[in-house]
Amino acid sequence: MQVVNHGVPQQLLQDMEAVCDEFYDLPAAAKAHLYSEDRQKPNRLFSGTTYETGGHKYWMDCLRLAFSFPVGDSTAGWPDKPQRLREVFEKFAVLTRGVGMELLRLLCEALGLRPDYFDGDLSGGDVILSINRYPPCPNPSAALGLPPHCDRNLITLLHTGPVHGLEVLHDDDWIKVEPVPDAFVVNFGLQLEVVTNGMLKSVEHRVTTNAALARTSRAIFIQPKEDCLVGPAEEFVGEDNPPCYRTVTFGDFRRKHSVVKLGSSLNLTTNLKDIQKDIR
Template structure:
């Protein structure tokens, strides 16, 4: 248990590696620290003083600026679709972030996913230990901070990651924790459970459809045929990360997730109703406020690269909070996993007037650079600029 190993040393001259090992060996994550009753966060989570000083250079977050919200209803109507494509284009060029409503995924499925993440993290440590691992080859793994030993500062979150080559099928779902597999459907009339729905499988099916639809809209927003990005296998397979951010006793000293841009092509994020996600827009941190039933969509680095910089993969983070837990389900569309897959600026988007801004990248090299670098030191597309 977390309380059995002291990971809350106050001495500034602490042995960081020993403390990281001690924390990892608890196998209980940040939730375990909180359950042990600590009132001060361990030094491994405290942001460097220079980073806190840099923070003062940003403009204060304001609610006067809001991330765009796009209504996807009636998307097959030609005139309506043109309006949606235009909104997607503007949001992708200016923000790299937007929220979508009326996207077709039932509220019961969204609620079931959030509830499953909560139940997994709030069950006994012994059960979670079955999935605790830092082996990236495992399809289902639970840990706190994938980059715990390579980052400068640990983040205040625990994560259950699910990695499959394509849409999750019923056989693969057998390997998931029970809490993330099924959820009850109630009959209000009879006040009883009438069935159990395969929640992660059901959400996976819905989010695959939504991801393909979004890539069609993004293709059209680039002036290309609707199937262009899907033919490039941008939607081939997806990865889930279930993030759990417990309440933090000293939220001003740490972050839930450090600032970064997403790898891959596209991210679709489900979040509960506790705020924390922020996007850096024109030098200002802007809250991406939760909207019931909405999903957050953001452009990834590879989509910025293949669009030759027309769409932006913007920097974002999750702040720590004194209330919680904040829960999110990130679905990442990284592109096809192939040793020979190469991505570069789409030739239709390159001309003498608009030359290529990025070099071609071998997908496996791209992924390994990310996985071998701490999130707080990863330079994103800076590695690939011409």
């Protein structure tokens, strides 16, 4: 997990924050048609009560939107209220994805991979824009915003805003991530861990709640296509360094990973190999 400067204009970030607040401030009736527990729907609004983790409930709401790249008409199913939502969301999503792709190219340079290694199918799946809202919680000690988890995609860029909440696991302790104005927190996803044969680890993280303040975060998830085979790159395997992970399609991995039940302190990083073993 890293914090980086970026090429997304400050004004756009401010517009994005404002539109997100405007959306969540809409009357419930204006958002009711978006609400769905169907995980197959590309665009939906849902709450923490539908986040399946062994019966636990989480204190959050999420507007989850998908788009292809190039965008084309793939945002046609996005909400049309407030009035400027689609325009601002699309600008933010496209520019943030561009930052993510540039980071992947820089990683290739540092790791000795060809510059375009992550272009094409490895990053060609639908891009996910997730707007998470964590309302003030009456008892923060009794409810998390999101459970401990590792992102299952390739790379995530998260704009957090000024309110604390994000924590990462380090040496069995939860460490608060300090909000940095006009910057993104970057999470390496589990697919990046697989490609690098474990050289880069996906960091386990969670979100805590706040008794006084609402917190909103905006995340872009870059992921492979469903039928893309993901496995260790040949540059990271050899006689003295055998493959640590199986080569499987992202769709198969995602379907298996989605049914993993998370515990209060489960570290998915250490269990990634076990998850892969169960994929047929």
